[in-house]
Amino acid sequence: MPSFFNKFFGEEPPDSVDVPSGVQTSYYNPDRGELCVNMLFKDKNNLIASVKDYSVRVVRREYRVVDRTRILWKLRCKNNYSTVVCRWGLRASFKTKTGYWKITKYGRPHTCISTSVGIEHKNLNSDMVAHKLLGVVHCDPSYEIKYIIENVKDKYGYQISYTKAWQSLKRAMKIAYGTWESSVQLLPKYMCALSKYNPSTVVEWKHLRANIEMSKTPNYVFWALRPCVDGFRHCRKITSVDGRHLYIKYKHKMLIGVTLDGNNQVLPLAFAIVDEETTYSWKWFLENLGRHVVHGENGVCLISNRHKGIVRATEDIPYFQPPYSVHRFCLRHDNQLWSDYACQKYEKWARKSSEHRVAKYDVREQNASVATVGRPSRGQHMQMSDTGILQLSSCTTTWLDVKEEEFVGTERLE
Known part of the structure; x- marks a missing residue:
């Protein structure tokens, strides 16, 4: 104790x-x-x-x-x-x-x-x-x-x-440690301290429209430490983005961008605090990420989940469009979606069986439908790269009903 x-x-x-x-x-x-x-x-x-x-x-x-x-x-x-x-x-x-x-x-x-x-x-x-x-x-x-x-x-x-x-x-x-409100008021001073002791550190603010002159209320804040930005030039050309919830009192979100170095260690690239994960907030974060971190690098692979805000945002940002960059989806999230779908199928079968209607329920048909879920079609295959990231190349999954030209799986990066 x-x-x-x-x-x-x-x-x-x-x-x-x-x-x-x-x-x-x-x-x-x-x-x-x-x-x-x-x-x-x-x-x-x-x-x-x-x-x-x-x-x-x-x-x-x-x-x-x-x-x-x-x-x-x-x-x-x-x-x-x-x-x-x-x-x-x-x-x-x-x-x-x-x-x-x-x-x-x-x-x-x-x-x-x-x-x-x-x-x-x-x-x-x-x-x-x-x-x-x-x-x-x-x-x-x-x-x-x-x-x-x-x-x-x-x-x-x-x-x-x-x-x-x-x-x-x-x-x-x-x-x-002060109140939540006082902590937010100290955020600009904290960012100034980061910039002072880490020269050339990038800090971007997005303020709400002020009702009073000389008064600013922060809505978004983006920061990227200069050592991390410089280190990206010597890492694998992979950028993975995701969002995290900030719990307790205020339900804000933290957007994070990371990469992998030659030893497969995670290197944080940039952070942002936003109010919600929307198309506008993701677009603002990815624009800053591309302008301050990814700018000048070709062949960068952006990996994310299938959040609609990320998908729509990348369509309007040239930093993550060919030939400069490509956007791929994380198979861990796709695998979770497949698992949830398969569980729903088996739960439906178990529920109907418990209602003594097995005769009216074609079990073989349901087993066949579940077995085909996520089955690669012709010319589709999954790979495991040296970085330990599951990669899906030139494929589409029938259960997601995604067109082959629209699906983006993670390509193998040397």
């Missing part, structure tokens, strides 16, 4: 806060776990965090806020009611002369009995757990929620719910 509290970044020690000379005071020390009058805090958040640590970890009592203003924070023990009287209380205020928060009144120690041992503490909220997770999130963003629950129980002795652990992790990620 991953360690929980040994990955924290070092917190700022209380003594490092600059205090005006001549002021006799003290600071909250988590090791001692004590609160007293005239204790100073650099801000209100530090005050609240210290009181929560004292209430949850040290005395294991809950408190309630009685009064809260911009310069005042007053609270009492939650067990202070008619039948049980607990005189514990605290009053802190902001001192304008020093700029610090100060405990001005502090009541007696708790006289009530703790009844929340092993039960979830109300003051142990997601905000407190999130700040304890900052060090973990910085080191391991994929930290699992079950470890949060276990380690909070080991640290404080309370069993938090799955929902609270998830909210704590979500808040910690937000504090550490």
Whole structure:
């Protein structure tokens, strides 16, 4: 089980806060776990965090806020009611002369009995757990929620719910890495950093129509690192493109172009982030790919799946038209289509057989139809090239009902 509290970044020690000379005071020390009058805090958040640590970890009592203003924070023990009287209380205020928060009144120690041992503490909220997770999130963003629950129980002795652990992790990620909106706002700076430390790196933007002058909203972004572009000149003349979904909150797509080097290792060529996989977005990506990467190379083979947007886009882009380039389809996707079609045929036969209508159902006819699915016709053959890519030359499949002159299989490239 991953360690929980040994990955924290070092917190700022209380003594490092600059205090005006001549002021006799003290600071909250988590090791001692004590609160007293005239204790100073650099801000209100530090005050609240210290009181929560004292209430949850040290005395294991809950408190309630009685009064809260911009310069005042007053609270009492939650067990202070008619039948049980607990005189514990605290009053802190902001001192304008020093700029610090100060405990001005502090009541007696708790006289009530703790009844929340092993039960979830109300003051142990997601905000407190999130700040304890900052060090973990910085080191391991994929930290699992079950470890949060276990380690909070080991640290404080309370069993938090799955929902609270998830909210704590979500808040910690937000504090550490920002929101989704702020990440998008940092994208131009990230692209500038790529261009600065990788000279001649290509970055292309496609913005939405702005309603306000001097305001631009990015819609598409394309980038290709210069070392990858230069490396393409020494690789096999193959370019494979595909799209990937960007999950979580925003359902954007990432378009990727790669190639193979002499050792059959994948070399990334270009990337793009678009809103949807449409004909327009694929055309924009392939135009940039051809202009900045493929330009000047003849005999390049573009491999893709049968996405309609890719097929239509390549028809209007001269970089991927003969004699400069050819477009071929990936047989892995075609094989998957054939498998799905064959499964549908057998499912149909099994369904009719289960309905006791075997006599009315010509099994031999159905077996013959399935057997002919994907069967190469005269002069058709499949090959395995040195690069390990299945290649289909001069062929068409009857089940796709594609004309021979329209089908494009991958040719063998030496």
